[in-house]
Amino acid sequence: xxxxxxxxxxxxxxxxxxxxxxxxxxxxxxxxxxxxxxxxxxxxxxxxxxxxxxxxxxxxxxxxxxxxxxxxxxxxxxxxxxxxxxxxxxxxxxxxxxxxxxxxxxxxxxxxxxxxxxxxxxxxxxxxxxxxxxxxxxxxxxxxxxxxxxxxxxxxxxxxxxxxxxxxxxxxxxxxxxxxxxxxxxxxxxxxxxxxxxxxxxxxxxxxxxxxxxxxxxxxxxxxxxxxxxxxxxxxxxxxxxxxxxxxxxxxxxxxxxxxxxxxxxxxxxxxxxxxxxxxxxxxxxxxxxxxxxxxxxxxxxxxxxxxxxxxxxxxxxxxxxxxxxxxxxxxxxxxxxxxxxxxxxxxxxxxxxxxxxxxxx
Amino acid sequence: xxxxxxxxxxxxxxxxxxxxxxxxxxxxxxxxxxxxxxxxxxxxxxxxxxxxxxxxxxxxxxxxxxxxxxxxxxxxxxxxxxxxxxx
Amino acid sequence: xxxxxxxxxxxxxxxxxxxxxxxxxxxxxxxxxxxxxxxxxxxxxxxxxxxxxxxxxxxxxxxxxxxxxxxxxxxxxxxxxxxxxxxxxxxxxxxxxxxxxxxxxxxxxxxxxxxxxxxxxxxxxxxxxxxxxxxxxxxxxxxxxxxxxxxxxxxxxxxxxxxxxxxxxxxxxxxxxxxxxxxxxxxxxxxxxxxxxxxxxxxxxxxxxxxxxxxxxxxxxxxxxxxxxxxxxxxxxxxxxxxxxxxxxxxxxxxxxxxxxxxxxxxxxxxxxxxxxxxxxxxxxxxxxxxxxxxxxxxxxxxxxxxxxxxxxxxxxxxxxxxxxxxxxxxxxxxxxxxxxxxxxxxxxxxxxxxxxxxxxxxxx
Numbered sequence: 038x039x040x041x042x043x044x045x046x047x048x049x050x051x052x053x054x055x056x057x058x059x060x061x062x063x064x065x066x067x068x069x070x071x072x073x074x075x076x077x078x079x080x081x082x083x084x085x086x087x088x089x090x091x092x093x094x095x096x097x098x099x100x101x102x103x104x105x106x107x108x109x110x111x112x113x114x115x116x117x118x119x120x121x122x123x124x125x126x127x128x129x130x131x132x133x134x135x136x137x138x139x140x141x142x143x144x145x146x147x148x149x150x151x152x153x154x155x156x157x158x159x160x161x162x163x164x165x166x167x168x169x170x171x172x173x174x175x176x177x178x179x180x181x182x183x184x185x186x187x188x189x190x191x192x193x194x195x196x197x198x199x200x201x202x203x204x205x206x207x208x209x210x211x212x213x214x215x216x217x218x219x220x221x222x223x224x225x226x227x228x229x230x231x232x233x234x235x236x237x238x239x240x241x242x243x244x245x246x247x248x249x250x251x252x253x254x255x256x257x258x259x260x261x262x263x264x265x266x267x268x269x270x271x272x273x274x275x276x277x278x279x280x281x282x283x284x285x286x287x288x289x290x291x292x293x294x295x296x297x298x299x300x301x302x303x304x305x306x307x308x309x310x311x312x313x314x315x316x317x318x319x320x321x322x323x324x325x326x327x328x329x330x331x332x333x334x335x336x337x338x339x340x341x342x343x344x345x346x347x348x349x350x351x352x353x354x355x356x357x358x359x360x361x362x363x364x365x366x367x368x369x370x371x372x373x374x375x376x377x378x379x380x381x382x383x384x385x386x387x388x389x390x391x392x393x394x395x396x397x398x399x
Numbered sequence: 400x401x402x403x404x405x406x407x408x409x410x411x412x413x414x415x416x417x418x419x420x421x422x423x424x425x426x427x428x429x430x431x432x433x434x435x436x437x438x439x440x441x442x443x444x445x446x447x448x449x450x451x452x453x454x455x456x457x458x459x460x461x462x463x464x465x466x467x468x469x470x471x472x473x474x475x476x477x478x479x480x481x482x483x484x485x486x
Numbered sequence: 487x488x489x490x491x492x493x494x495x496x497x498x499x500x501x502x503x504x505x506x507x508x509x510x511x512x513x514x515x516x517x518x519x520x521x522x523x524x525x526x527x528x529x530x531x532x533x534x535x536x537x538x539x540x541x542x543x544x545x546x547x548x549x550x551x552x553x554x555x556x557x558x559x560x561x562x563x564x565x566x567x568x569x570x571x572x573x574x575x576x577x578x579x580x581x582x583x584x585x586x587x588x589x590x591x592x593x594x595x596x597x598x599x600x601x602x603x604x605x606x607x608x609x610x611x612x613x614x615x616x617x618x619x620x621x622x623x624x625x626x627x628x629x630x631x632x633x634x635x636x637x638x639x640x641x642x643x644x645x646x647x648x649x650x651x652x653x654x655x656x657x658x659x660x661x662x663x664x665x666x667x668x669x670x671x672x673x674x675x676x677x678x679x680x681x682x683x684x685x686x687x688x689x690x691x692x693x694x695x696x697x698x699x700x701x702x703x704x705x706x707x708x709x710x711x712x713x714x715x716x717x718x719x720x721x722x723x724x725x726x727x728x729x730x731x732x733x734x735x736x737x738x739x740x741x742x743x744x745x746x747x748x749x750x751x752x753x754x755x756x757x758x759x760x761x762x763x764x765x766x767x768x769x770x771x772x773x774x775x776x777x778x779x780x781x782x783x784x785x786x787x788x789x790x791x792x793x794x795x796x797x798x799x800x801x802x803x804x805x806x807x808x809x810x811x812x813x814x815x816x817x818x819x820x821x822x823x824x825x826x827x828x829x830x831x832x833x834x835x836x837x838x839x840x841x842x843x844x845x846x847x848x849x850x851x
Contacts, residue, residue, distance in 0.1 A: 039407065052475030287457045
């Protein structure tokens with residue numbers, strides 16, 4: 038595949054690996070924010086190509102993993118209603134709620150459908166005017182514009198039976214929360230390349246300055262990730278802390294203006310709860326005032342649900358890079374992909390799932 | 400499916416019939432999917448776009464891609480020329 | 487039964503044995519366009535379905551004898567016996583339908599026992615409302631598949647469930663075959679140093695199913711690889727009887743199947759990602775949907791594990807067969823890491839390949 042295979046080239050991987058090993062003298066803790074990058078690192082065994090002095094810490098870049106438990110429970114309640122067609126990205130179906138998951142709602146006869154794109158939900162709404170179609174709109178800034186598009190289109194088409202159950206999280210506030218934590222050891226960040234395709238990378242400049250950490254916008258293929266790491270290490274070895282773009286083929290400084298314009302029209306920034314971590318101020322989106330008619334939380338009364346997390350699950354600490362999955366007593370035992378206790382074991386880019394699939398626990 | 404999963408594909412044709420929802424047929428190595436290109440007003444047939452959950456996020460900058468690949472190739476050649484003791 | 491040129495039967499143009507059956511549906515569609523509860527009640531309509539549709543198409547000596555069961559004379563030697571149920575959704579997909587899967591799937595399971603498949607039973611559960619012409623297409627496909635595999639359908643059963651209690655059609659097939667003399671397929675004979683051969687391109691069936699499902703909507707030109715591999719197995723066993731494992735990598739894909747073998751044999755494996763054949767369209771679909779071809783179901787492929795010294799002649803025999811023309815070595819067994827399957831990636835690193843956890847795709851076969 039063009040623009041994919043070239044960035045998986047074994048020769049280029051080796052060149053970068055040799056170079057990184059050559060220039061690394063200090064011990065560096067680097068965090069990759071995006072779960073897709075975590076997945077790629079595990080799937081390609083990229084740590085084999087790095088010197089031991091570089092430690093990769095996996096961050097909370099998995100929107101499936103950080104969707105608040107309350108929202109999962111609400112999704113499950115809404116999906117169980119006979120008048121609802123509940124549509125979602127596939128990842129969300131097996132995320133454990135307080136009592137069950139969406140998959141079990143489907144098994145029990147609920148109309149739960151997996152979609153590739155939020156726009157497909159509009160088509161379903163048009164084809165089923167007597168049912169309420171709800172789209173489980175989760176994601177980082179990469180996905181938020183697509184979800185916004187669906188809402189705006191729904192309004193343009195005058196759909197009365199479409200709504201979204203939203204959980205949108207933003208990367209920069211999460212980075213700041215990690216950096217400002219007393220326990221932080223992260224010295225450099227690989228910024229999420231596809232988030233930056235939309236948002237650009239200007240908002241990372243004040244973060245790099247304030248916390249004196251280099252940040253490099255990085256892609257997802259093996260060559261991309263090693264290049265991002267290389268650029269981080271160069272800065273760290275030279276004592277610099279700027280923002281660089283190592284994913285220039287799709288990321289520009291200002292991102293995609295049309296997508297950002299859509300975001301500012303349909304959403305507004307709000308405080309957001311991150312599952313396992315807690316509330317991070319101004320770290321999420323909610324629907325803007327003129328679009329609240331499309332908010333499933335307001336449309337459906339789901340009653341009181343008592344939240345209950347598994348006492349064994351340490352997802353929060355794992356997501357912040359404070360613990361590794363293998364540090365969890367339940368990892369590989371009570372908690373496995375077919376029987377997950379927490380979200381990171383379910384999502385295809387959750388760090389626990391990645392560790393389980395690609396490594397043997399010690 | 401990954402939430403950050405975005406894949407480059409080649410634009411085969413563009414459907415301008417709905418100005419609020421411009422759609423393109425995009426070829427991902429033999430798989431053809433419809434992708435909305437509303438945010439890329441300048442995109443043309445034959446260009447590569449990065450698609451995520453049915454939306455095109457950006458056009459792939461061929462020049463940047465080639466330059467990067469060239470740079471990385473030279474990274475290895477330079478080391479080989481100068482020998483291991485260069486650093 | 488009238489034979490009138492009319493209904494053109496679905497052909498698989500890319501398959502090595504094309505067949506054109508042009509027959510009109512024997513149940514008058516204008517009177518009975520869909521299956522009804524009455525078709526399962528044992529009365530006149532049930533009788534009509536059996537006598538006019540199933541019996542004439544599946545006609546065999548045993549079936550035509552008209553007993554409740556089939557009287558068989560399998561001859562000497564060991565018998566292999568297997569059963570499988572098919573619930574694939576959608577029931578029609580590029581490259582085939584549920585009928586093809588139902589016949590080929592059971593034929594293949596028997597072949598993987600080192601047996602020559604001979605007899606099949608067919609149990610159908612039809613949902614009220616299943617269009618009669620769809621049932622007819624499926625029945626014709628099953629006949630064609632059975633003929634292609636060289637098996638006879640000797641007994642069967644049909645039930646009808648009310649609308650909403652089934653999903654158009656479920657099929658169970660059970661099969662009997664005779665184990666070839668001198669052949670003992672047994673994973674416990676796997677040894678470090680043995681070679682793993684894969685018969686061809688993986689992921690085709692799963693991608694074909696996905697492309698036919700609502701909600702995903704993409705064009706690939708990829709067809710299911712559903713096929714009877716008993717001929718290929720015969721060619722392999724003609725070349726060598728020292729085969730430790732024959733397995734068709736269906737649900738869960740190559741990765742899951744190899745893990746099963748690794749665990750039951752106790753021997754570790756190392757695969758070479760570069761040598762695993764995947765078509766560009768399958769690769770593209772997997773990239774777009776974030777799937778791994780190693781975990782996608784195949785319905786016409788074979789994994790063979792055998793000693794190194796037998797590899798040359800078996801590979802040659804496979805490549806001379808239409809269903810094995812792309813056969814290739816994909817890995818070896820190792821004394822390192824028992825029970826575990828590792829893979830050398832395209833960039834030279836090593837990682838563990840685990841079994842499929844959870845569900846990559848529901849209702850794939």
